[in-house]
Amino acid sequence: MPFTTPKETYSGKIHSVTIGKGKTVTIGGATGLPFLSFEAQTNKSIPVALEVWDVTPDDWAPELSGIYQADWINPVQWAKAVQDKYKADMVCLRLMGTHPDLKNRSASDAAETVQAVLKAVEIPLIILGSNHVEKDAEVLKVCAQAAAGYNCLIGKAQEKNYKTIAAAAMAYNHYLLALSNLDINLAKQLNILLTQMGVKEDRIIMDTMPAALGYGLEYAYSVIERIRQAALKQNDTMVQMPIIGDIGLEVWKAKEAKSTAAEQPAWGDASFRGTAWETTTALALITAGADALIMRHPQAMAQVRKTAGELLKAA
């Protein structure tokens, strides 16, 4: 007797958003659960951004500083390397230098960096604050204006500072990255608050907060799975936004990714280990429903893109 694959029907679908100018990137768009191409439309691809800071990091893992030390002399050079040398789909400019406990760079200095990077690369730009709630509101407001016309993704808007950042994203026509802390109910509530103040449903991307392998990955992917269930099976329009996994930051904090072979001889080769840690974290999240990623290691990015590509081939 021939076997007929049982097919789920979905009542909702995920928004498709296109960021950038000229060389654009599309995120999201699936009409079913991830990669199940036999029963629904999948994402066309899983775009990956590599992370660039506005200041040279002094605490990145040796494995990463080994790779980037020639590139991260200044943000423009680093962004160009991300585009041309490492061939990422997007640049993610994280304005860590603006954090009051780091270099406390001003909003206007940050805006200059944004403009310089925008002039130097063609691929889409994600502009992130330093995750300091008050400073981010100030910085992102100015940077949104500096990036007007470039159709960027600005973030992250959180429960405590979303009003200013959302207003700036709306005023200058950018997409908005909304952050909730592994709290599925807050993720939905934040989207309601944003849409109530006028942000369009299809202009929001969610960051549900990733966690690295060994450091809470199961919580991170369960939240994403449950959000996708609500979006696709319950047609919950307040969670049908695409999801981005900002994982490089989390993964490379882990000692399993960061430690050198000299520090941990029993753990083996640092390059393989760190890359594998980041790749595994990324693949778990995209299998759950993450539509795009922000990563650090170019080889992890390459591995993820290869695997995602295989998963996306039609059944």
Added chain:
Amino acid sequence: MLVIGEKINIITKSIAKAIEERDPKPVQEMAKVQAAAGAHYLDINIGPARKNGPEIMEWLVRVTQDVVDLPLSLDTTNAAATEAGLRVHRGKAIINSTSTAHERMEAMFPLAAKYGAYIIGLTLASKGMPKDANDRCALAMDIIMGAAEFGVSTEDIFLDPIFLSVNGMQDKAMGVLEAIEMFQALNDPPIKTVCGLSNVSNGAPEHVRGILNRTYMVMAMQSGLTAAILDPLDDKLMNLMRKAEAMNGNIVLEEILDADELKTVEVFRNNILYCHSYLDM
């Protein structure tokens, strides 16, 4: 359903202040209004009460029973405080509570036996929250066996399946109700059940706490819940309870719940993702 009024508790500022100053009036006021609202028992919650627990509990039991003719639920983990309250209590008290942790059972069950009190058994182990109805039943068996070990009759036990807040734990809500149903099969006659109803709306904004509490209460009554620690001053809650009781064990949700309450049922059934604005959507 047996109503245990929750309002005399140390978390409420006016009550905490009254206790500290040994001022009986706020406590007695709260006792009287809860009694008038239809409470059958009054919960006296002093928390862990590491300082002067026994003296505080004894004082509270005295001043409360001075003005109302109701039995009390003695809510503390401090066994010495529980006993101090039981010594001066008039009528059949409820010991609130024991868990399945052996030190707790060793401390609390003998008091239930000695003073002929009811006792609430939380289906909670030292290792953390039970994960589903089956887990809760296994813990319920531990409570039943603990009671037997210390000579407490199953008729004096109230099993508490641990109500969870819908904000963050909505996917567990039906499992808790399933546990209430399963508890009834553990013994003949079925053991009584109780809950901390307000837990269900923990973390939710004030304007939805009432509807979350009363909707889940009716769903729990449908599953066979026999008692609840709740706010008897919540008129909508008490009215809905009476309507549900009038259906004589055959509760039909569509007949007594309004549109918003039925939407709330869908949230508890995990068919609508909870968020603070869920009623506006």
